[in-house]
Amino acid sequence: MDLKSIKGISIGTETKLNNLGINNVEDLLEFYPYRYNFINLIDIKDANDNESVTIKATIIEIPKIQYIKKNLNKMIFKVISNNQLIFVTIFNRAFLKQNLLLNREVVLIGKYNKLKNSFVASDIKFNILENTIEPVYHLVEGLTNNNMRKLIKEALKSNMYYDYIPYIYVEKYHFINKKDAVNLIHNPKNSNDIKLASLRLKYEELFDFMFKINYLKKVNKKIIGIKRELDNHTNDFCSILPFQLTSDQLKCMNEIYEDLISDRRMNRLILGDVGSGKTIVATYAIYLNYLSHHQSALMAPTEILANQHYKNIKGLLDIFNIKTEILTGSTKNKDKEVILKKLLNGEIDLIIGTHSLINSNVKFKSLGLVITDEQHRFGVEQRNILNDKGNQPDVLYLSATPIPRTYALTIYGDLDLSLIKIKPKGRKEIETKVYKETEIKEVLYKMLEELKLGHQIYVVSPLIENNLEVDLKSVFDLEEKFNTAFNNKVAIGILHGKLKSKEKDLTMNEFKNGNLKILISTTVIEVGVDIPNTTMIVIYNAERFGLATLHQLRGRVGRNDCQSYCYLISNKDIKRLKVLEESNDGFYISEKDFEMRGSGDLFGVKQSGLTSFKIANLKTDYQILLQTKKDSEDYINDGLYIENEHYKEIVNDISFIN
Ligand code: ADP
Ligand code: MG
Secondary structure, three states: OOHHHOOOOOHHHHHHHHHOOOOOHHHHHOOOOOEEEEEOEOOHHHOOOOOEEEEEEEEOOOOEEEEEEOOEEEEEEEEEEOOEEEEEEEEOOHHHHHHOOOOOEEEEEEEEEOOOOEEEEEEEEOOOOOOEEEEEOOOOOOOOHHHHHHHHHHHHOOOOOOOOOOHHHHHHHOOOOHHHHHHHHHOOOOHHHHHHHHHHHHHHHHHHHHHHHHHHHHHHHHOEOOOOOOOOOHHHHHOOOOOOOOHHHHHHHHHHHHHHHOOEOOEEEEEEOOOOOHHHHHHHHHHHHHHOOOEEEEEOOOHHHHHHHHHHHHHHHHHHOOOEEEEOOOOOHHHHHHHHHHHHHOOOOEEEEOHHHHOOOOOOOOEEEEEEOOHHHOOHHHHHHHHOOOOOOEEEEEEOOOOOHHHHHHHOOOOEEEEEOOOOOOOOOOEEEEEOHHHHHHHHHHHHHHHHOOOEEEEEOOEOOOOOOOOOOEHHHHHHHHHHHOOOOOOEEEEOOOOOHHHHHHHHHHHHOOOOOEEEEOHHHOOOOOOOOEEEEEEOOHHHOOHHHHHHHHOOOOOOOOOOEEEEEOOOOHHHHHHHHHOOOHHHHHHHHHHHHOHHHHHHOHHHOOOOOOOOOOOOOHHHHHHHHHHHHHHHHOOHHHHOHHHHHHHHHHHHHO
16 A cells, blocks of 8 residues: 555655665564663652653743853753643754744653752654653654654554464464554554564564475475486595695585485585685586586676685696686677687586676586675575576575574575584684774784785775775775885785776785785675685774675685784774684674674574564574574475465466566
């Protein structure tokens, strides 16, 4: 139902709602409060000194405003509350003055100082004059919480309620109906109302989510793929490697081998922390796929990473006579034509590239294996397009998103999971330390030590150029600073997203072969970059980055058996950054990140759109998630979904995608 059908929605308001992701009346009804203010009015005589309280009062003097400095004003006025005169102060609410009329009854929220008989208010309410629970909504500029409440009140009259919980579970758990639940969640009378309503709404949302995953898994399980007649060939493959594989790597390789020889289509996610050595496992899969006379495609999210994979993997596989090519946005048209033709003829065995690979003119003779590196960087559609370029090719995803295992199992429930937990032998913990900018001398000194050992250094900054509006270090800024600090004696290169790919490639090569000693970069080096001689990374304005990004960036070093270092430069938010000082373990960090920020920002998963829940929270509602996982499995196995319009539609959509 159109938003315009609701009383009080102008075009301006509609745009604002759209910005909150609300596009129709149903969305508005399901725009649940993210918290509640519990308003308990008390008698001012019962207030303890400096306790936060909410009182009813009548204004007996018109407020006076004092402008203290820019962005700071103070309003003072007198009220009577239960026959007692009180002096009220409120900061930065000068805009409320017009509403604070003589003799008006208001509700004041704040702290009461008994000695001075003064009340410092944090908020003033005009409509609430008895005990209530006030829902609090996410807002955008120009839309107040009160506006939102009014709009939702109107929407509640519309009777647009869809009940998605299968009837058997409504009965089993005695859920209240959808209409009551939505009404209560927006207008609860007590905390029990909130509990009843939210339990039902969370169950509904998670059931729907788990139904999709479980159904996908069921469909995937049944897909007949390529059955290969193959020996294991691990020994041949290992003989070309300059190192010994870890037991986890070998286990993954074996799982892949089993998948490839079975007639079931492989649909596997390799989950391993940064630097755990996922690329080599993928390379083994490519090798086996080649032996069974099929082509492979490897897609990476950045050109830098695609180039790196091309060089490394080609370097390894040339010996087997595997023909490898690269295709990215900067491949010349002439070269591209040749590559496309050869792919179609089957003269190329392995194509490595970026998003360019999903272009419709990329066609294969016989695509047997699709690998997506850093899979969380791609949308589901992009991955599927590439998968569809063959006849049920086997599919392998690589990801360093170390989400807690239990969550991984549910969220990636439609994929088979291989975990690489141990790092290659001889790796040392990366020494991590947070520094304030005033302590930068110490960092410079350590950089110099590292350079003397012949090692290289990454420096990361959040900005390319200086920007007067924000106080952040930029790439150019730092280039100048370090040149001064090191007397122009150290070769420094810069790298950022605005450079042409050729320039990026050149700089990357110069750094890789050691001509450049320091590489100052934006986060373009975040994923995948592998230059083992780099043993130090210095990250400026570290508070600007999430723990996940910082851990990924740190993973650029510690890639050989030398001691590596990570220095986080920040003047604020030290507490969060301490987690990185404590641990090198991506799974631990993700647990911490999860605890601190909840599932809304679940370590890298956000981009994949998996956690855009309206009311459920993967962390706090994990028990409900497990229950819906089981219930939806039963529901599918019993075939009951055939009789439910909503789930029948989902099933049709899924069958369509596959
Ligand atoms: P990621 O899992 O982050 O993608 P990579 O595949 O880039 O990690 O591997 C990191 C580095 O470790 C590479 O230089 C790779 O050659 C090396 N490596 C991989 N496996 C081993 C091993 N078993 N022993 C020693 N080095 C290894
Ligand atoms: Mg990688």
